Amino acid sequence: MRIIFFGSSTFSLPILSALLSSTYSVVQVVTTPDRRKGRGQKVLPSVVKIFAQEKGLPLVDPEKLSEPKIAETTRKLEPDFIVIGSYGKIVPHAIFKSPQVAALNVHPSLLPKYRGASPIQQAIIEGDSVTGVSIAEVTDQLDAGDLFGHVSTKIDEHENALELSSRLAQLAGTLLLGVLEKFLSKTVGRTPQDGSEATYAKKLDKGFGNIHWTKSVLEIHNQIRACVPWPSAFTSLYGKRVKIIKSDFLKEDARAEHKAGAIVDIVPNSGIHVQTGSGILILKQMQLEGRREMDGYQFALGQRLSKGDRFGGS
Structure with missing residues (x-):
């Protein structure tokens, strides 16, 4: 099975690692371009770019996914799946409709709760005792696709967002492999989200x-x-x-x-x-x-x- 992976953060790494530990073939990694970061405003690559280069994976870091050549390149790779794990940008319709089987969004909340940019932080802000990871179909509406699987976990009252993100990322990798296996065995379930229960986690600012x-x-x-x-x-x-x-x-x-x-x-x-x-x-x-x-x-x-x-x- 051929997979294109989209990711740019530390949350992405255990998910990509899980794919590499399996029998699936990661034919391309898509990440965000180098950015100025920190007090010195040095131009630095994403952690996913560093990881992919260390592993010798095919890599692109386009400024804009809307460029027609990006969608064309994606189609030529003939992916069976696209997996998006904390990429940070909207993936255009022409790209997420290109895989033979499905485009999967790995989202760190129990959808439809906390759609959006900061679901891990929002769960902590709200004082939730439970959160989780969902794997949903990628659609034109943000984080609103049918659900293929989820896993839940308790939140400790002293756990911070970095610690929780690390745990959820590990759970996400395991969950993803299970969902992919169900696709291959044709036993995967599909559960539509109840939009009336959707809540949103907006991006945090300084x-x-x-x-x-x-x-x-x-x-x-x-x-x-x-x-x-x-x-x-x-x-x-x-x-x-x-x-x-x-x-x-x-x-x-x-x-x-x-x-x-x-x-x-x-x-x-x-x-x-x-x-x-x-x-x-x-x-x-x-x-x-x-x-x-x-x-x-x-x-x-x-x-x-x-x-x-x-x-x-x-």
Whole structure:
């Protein structure tokens, strides 16, 4: 079986690895072009491009998939399947209709829940206890195709988006091989999505990381988890930006009256306890701009913080 794989992120890698470990033939990898990244704005390839080159796989990284020659090249490869696993761009109709059997979308949510760009983060933001991976037919409507399989998994209340993405990617690779096997044995099932139950996960921007301390402790804790590794949750301290990397929480409020964002305690082996709109957030890992990451207690000592000092302004 001949497969063309579309992907561009770390989530893509275990899926592509699963295909390479099977008897299927990956006849081409399509990824996004090199981009400027990081503080130095160096031009860097996608992780999928690096991986594909290391494995000696046929690779293209077009700027636009809408160019007619891309669809023509795809057809000439005579793929049985197209597999899309976190590519980051819309694949045109002329391309996803080219395989002999099917074009499959590997999506990290339990569709029709959280269609769109940020399903892993959205599940954490909403405080969900369960999420999963779905494999759906690629159609002109985003993430709306018939379902060929899914797998679910629990979300730990302290698991961040990077950790959850890594687990889901491993599950996705195994699920994909199972679905492909069912296609070959002609036992695959097809379940239409119920559009009335669809929800959407919009793409996050840098501003989403800004912590508003008047929110509840669980809202902020989930925001911090969802923002790892990007866009990173942040607040301010004496006019400087502070990145919050890891947190915990106490659902009860401080005994004394404190404004949201105020430090109510600094505890060794715990962290900085901060009053929120409802509950106490424990800052466990953080980073002042231009400095190294450190645990909350050491941060407090280094910045000479004390009870009553306040993060942010809201």
